[in-house]
Amino acid sequence: MADAPPVDVRGLTKRFGSTLAVDDLTFSIRRGRITGFLGPNGAGKSTTLRALLGLVRPSSGEARVEGLRYPELPDPLGAVGAVLEAHTFHPGRSGRNHLRVLATAAGLPAARVDEVLAEVELTAAARRRAGGYSLGMRQRLSVAGALLGRPGLLVLDEPANGLDPEGIRWLRNFLRSFAADGGTVLISSHVLAEVAQIADEVVIIHRGRLVAQEPLEVLTARSAGGSVVRSPEAERLRARLAGDGIEAALTGDGELRAAAPPERVGEVAAAAGIVLHELRAEGASLEEVFLELTAEGPA
Amino acid sequence: MIRLVRAELLKLVTTRLLLWLGLLIVGLEVLVISLRVSQDSLVSLAEARNQRDIVSIAAVSALVSLILGIVSSAGEYAHGTVSHTFLVAPVRERVVAAKLVAAGLGGAALALFSAAFAWAFAALLLSARSVTLHLGSAAVLRVLLGTIAAAAITGALGVGFGALVRRQTAAVVVALVWLLVGEPLLSIAGIEGFAPGHAVASVVEAGEQGSNLLGFWEGLAVVCGYVAAFGALGTLAVTRSDVS
Numbered sequence: 378m379a380d381a382p383p384v385d386v387r388g389l390t391k392r393f394g395s396t397l398a399v400d401d402l403t404f405s406i407r408r409g410r411i412t413g414f415l416g417p418n419g420a421g422k423s424t425t426l427r428a429l430l431g432l433v434r435p436s437s438g439e440a441r442v443e444g445l446r447y448p449e450l451p452d453p454l455g456a457v458g459a460v461l462e463a464h465t466f467h468p469g470r471s472g473r474n475h476l477r478v479l480a481t482a483a484g485l486p487a488a489r490v491d492e493v494l495a496e497v498e499l500t501a502a503a504r505r506r507a508g509g510y511s512l513g514m515r516q517r518l519s520v521a522g523a524l525l526g527r528p529g530l531l532v533l534d535e536p537a538n539g540l541d542p543e544g545i546r547w548l549r550n551f552l553r554s555f556a557a558d559g560g561t562v563l564i565s566s567h568v569l570a571e572v573a574q575i576a577d578e579v580v581i582i583h584r585g586r587l588v589a590q591e592p593l594e595v596l597t598a599r600s601a602g603g604s605v606v607r608s609p610e611a612e613r614l615r616a617r618l619a620g621d622g623i624e625a626a627l628t629g630d631g632e633l634r635a636a637a638p639p640e641r642v643g644e645v646a647a648a649a650g651i652v653l654h655e656l657r658a659e660g661a662s663l664e665e666v667f668l669e670l671t672a673e674g675p676a
Numbered sequence: 677m678i679r680l681v682r683a684e685l686l687k688l689v690t691t692r693l694l695l696w697l698g699l700l701i702v703g704l705e706v707l708v709i710s711l712r713v714s715q716d717s718l719v720s721l722a723e724a725r726n727q728r729d730i731v732s733i734a735a736v737s738a739l740v741s742l743i744l745g746i747v748s749s750a751g752e753y754a755h756g757t758v759s760h761t762f763l764v765a766p767v768r769e770r771v772v773a774a775k776l777v778a779a780g781l782g783g784a785a786l787a788l789f790s791a792a793f794a795w796a797f798a799a800l801l802l803s804a805r806s807v808t809l810h811l812g813s814a815a816v817l818r819v820l821l822g823t824i825a826a827a828a829i830t831g832a833l834g835v836g837f838g839a840l841v842r843r844q845t846a847a848v849v850v851a852l853v854w855l856l857v858g859e860p861l862l863s864i865a866g867i868e869g870f871a872p873g874h875a876v877a878s879v880v881e882a883g884e885q886g887s888n889l890l891g892f893w894e895g896l897a898v899v900c901g902y903v904a905a906f907g908a909l910g911t912l913a914v915t916r917s918d919v920s
Contacts, residue, residue, distance in 0.1 A: 393918075424920070431766040432759055432919040448766040459763055465756035467691055474690035475760075482683035482764040522760065 381444030383408050383530045383561045384429060388438030391424050391585075398424040400585035401438065406563055406578070408529075411556050413572030413579040413593075414565040417671050421585035422565040423462055426534050430459050442530065454483045458523025460516070462534040468508025472499060472518045475507060479522055493521040497551075513544035520551065531555060533564045537571045549575055569667040583671040594658055596666060603659035604639040607632045610651050617649045618642065634659065677774065680765055684748070684778030693747060694786070697740050701790045705797060708733045713801040721802060724810035730798050731811065732819045735880045737790035739855070741783030741827035745834020746847045748779045749910065754844040759919050772839055772911045776832045776903075783831025784824050791820040822880040822892075830876055832903045839910025842917065863888065875899040 382405035391399040399421040406412040416422050427433040429440040431447030442450060442457050450456045466475050476490040494500045497517040502510065507518065516536060523531055531552070537545050552562050552575055566572050572579070579596055581588040589596065608614050611631045618625045618635055623645070625635040631654070635642050639656050646653050688694060712730050713721065720726055749772070752758035765771050799811055810816070834851070841847040855873045862868040869878070869890045878895025890898060 427918070427920055430763060432762060434916075434918060450766070453766055454764060461759055467687075467755045467757055469691040469693075470687075471690070474686070478683050478686050478690065479760060479764050481686050482680055482761075484679050 381441070382406060383443060384412075384532075384563055385441045385444070386425065386429065386438075387440075389425060389428055389435055389440050390437045391421070391428060391433060392436045393424075398585055399428070399435075402582065402585060402587055403438075404580050404587055404590050406561065406580070408561050409556070409559055410577040411552060411562040411564065411572075411575050413569075413576035414563055414582070415569055415572065415579055415667065415671075416565075416567065416582040416588075418567050420567075420582050420671070422567075422582065423534055424585075425582070426459075426461070426532055426563075426565060429532065430457070430461075452483075452526065454479070454485070454526025454528065456526075456528055457530045457532055458520075458526065458528040460519045460523050460531070460533040460536050462536075462538060466507035466510075466515065466518065469506055471504050472507050472510065472514075472521075473503035475518065476521060476525065479525055483526055485525055489525060493524045496524060497521045512539050513541060513547075516540060516544060516548065520548075529559070530561045530563070533562070535565055535567070537566060537568070545571070569664055581667070581670055588670045604635045604637060604642045605632065605655070605657050605659050606635060606639075606642055606646070606653060607655040608646070608651055608653050614646055614649070614651050617645055617651070621645055677770060680770055680774035681777050683764075684774045685781065688744075688748065688778060688782045693744070694782070697744055697786060698789060701737055701740055701786065702793060704736050705733050705790070705794045709794065709798050709801060713798070713805060718805065718807060721805065721807045724813050724815065727798070727802065727810050728813065728815045728819055730802075731791075731794050731816055732823075732880070734787070734791040734794035734820060735823045735826065735877075737783075737787040737823060738826040738830045738876055738880065740790075741779075741786050742830040742834040742837075742851060743848055744782055744786065745775075745779040745831040745836075746838035746841075746851065747834075747844060748775050748782070748831075748838065749835045749914075750838035750842055750844040750847045753842045762919060768915045769911050772835070772907065772914055775835045775839075776907055779831035779835045780828040781831075783834075784828040786831075787824040787827030790827075791823055795820065819880060825896075826876050826879045826899075829879065829899050829903060833872065833899070833906055836903060836906030836908075836910040839914045840906060842913065870898055872899060872902045875902065 385405040387403050389399050389402045402425060414422055424433055428435050429442060439446060473490060473494065477487060480487060480490050494503045497520050499514060499517045499521060502514055536548055556562055564572055576593050578592050580590045608631060611627060611633050615625045615627060615633055623635055623637045625633045628634045639658050643656055709730055752761055761771055762768060795811060799809060802809055837851060838847045859868050859871045859873045862871050868874050869888055874889060875895045875898040878889040879892060879899060881889055
């Protein structure tokens with residue numbers, strides 16, 4: 378099913394006893410993009426991802442990978458690589474042996490184990506017992522496991538949790554290059570800033586429900602609904618904008634910050650015949666938008 | 677399916693579990709055989725029947741193998757490795773089936789080691805007391821082969837039980853309490869022969885000690901029934917539960 382979205386969640390609902398963890402959630406992600414899956418702690422992100430990966434049985438609705446339910450995938454590791462939040466390893470088993478077990482079960486050659494170990498730069502520690510690994514090393518081991526089957530899709534649940542800045546940078550660069558090679562990434566986080574730097578698109582949920590799904594730029598523009606504009610006639614533009622009731626302030630040499638979306642500012646400038654050198658949506662208070670979006674809803 | 681069995685066997689040999697269980701067996705055998713050989717009279721030790729009894733301590737491996745099976749299934753929940761396992765093999769019935777086979781093989785291997793060590797250690801100590809050895813008898817061979825068969829079965833039994841409980845410590849404790857307290861209580865009603873522990877013992881004893889044990893074939897049938905029942909219940913529990 379080449380035309381199916383890599384991840385397709387339809388009416389997904391999951392109850393744990395009397396707790397409604399995911400509530401009629403529907404979204405899909407696009408191929409070749411990095412999608413951030415956002416929401417506060419307890420919003421239902423992990424449950425959604427675990428339902429997608431066949432670890433949690435939906436109460437109703439479904440979640441599909443490449444058009445199939447996870448257990449129907451003929452080669453699961455070749456379709457999707459997963460890095461789960463609670464991913465733990467047997468403390469007495471070496472990282473390399475952990476991967477050998479997975480490779481054996483998936484029918485992959487042992488040589489692939491050493492390849493992925495090199496890819497995540499864990500070769501030196503591979504024969505040590507995983508119980509002695511740092512959090513960053515465990516995360517790399519998780520990523521190595523996810524890469525074993527050369528999947529086109531990576532699903533990561535809060536991968537940045539507890540990582541030091543160096544580990545976060547490594548992960549970010551890694552995901553960027555994975556996406557640059559045509560891979561699709563779904564990455565969850567409760568901190569928008571963590572994914573804002575790499576995500577093309579965001580899916581935001583709150584209390585198990587979809588709050589927003591949009592390209593990051595749109596979310597950014599929603600933030601203040603503002604624009605940054607550079608023009609050789611900045612002062613004249615400011616006056617014209619003021620004439621149309623749009624507040625704008627000079628913030629630098631020929632740079633204006635206007636309280637209107639770029640489309641509106643562009644229209645005003647074009648009507649006045651003013652040359653623009655730059656016009657973009659402002660992204661100053663992403664975190665505020667995120668908090669605002671996820672603060673709503675029934676108590 | 678072969679791949680999954682190989683992966684499960686690889687799991688068993690890539691931790692120190694087998695090493696610790698092997699040491700446990702060695703410790704128990706050294707203790708029991710040394711005591712018996714040093715305490716018993718030379719006349720008593722010279723009897724073939726008593727030598728068979730001494731070597732039959734090897735059957736402790738059937739109990740150790742039960743623990744191996746429980747750790748193989750419930751232990752994955754204890755360490756959280758079960759999510760890795762189900763990500764590679766999302767059809768969970770196959771995973772449980774592979775574990776049944778792998779723990780059966782692992783149990784048989786433990787029992788083989790246990791039998792070899794018990795035999796060699798008993799031979800060494802008996803020779804040291806200048807007792808004529810009767811360790812090549814059919815009775816000795818039968819109890820050691822029975823032990824290997826029993827341990828293969830208890831390994832699989834442990835997998836099913838561990839899958840049903842999915843809590844490693846609880847499963848081990850419940851199993852031990854059942855064997856040490858539960859089954860003796862059943863003997864009040866005189867039906868202990870059909871209980872799992874006694875049925876396993878009848879496989880080991882192979883009809884040697886008739887009193888309250890089933891015969892070899894009846895015992896084997898009963899214990900295979902337990903493996904099937906716990907295997908089925910464990911599979912049901914594992915396929916129906918969420919991994920979170």
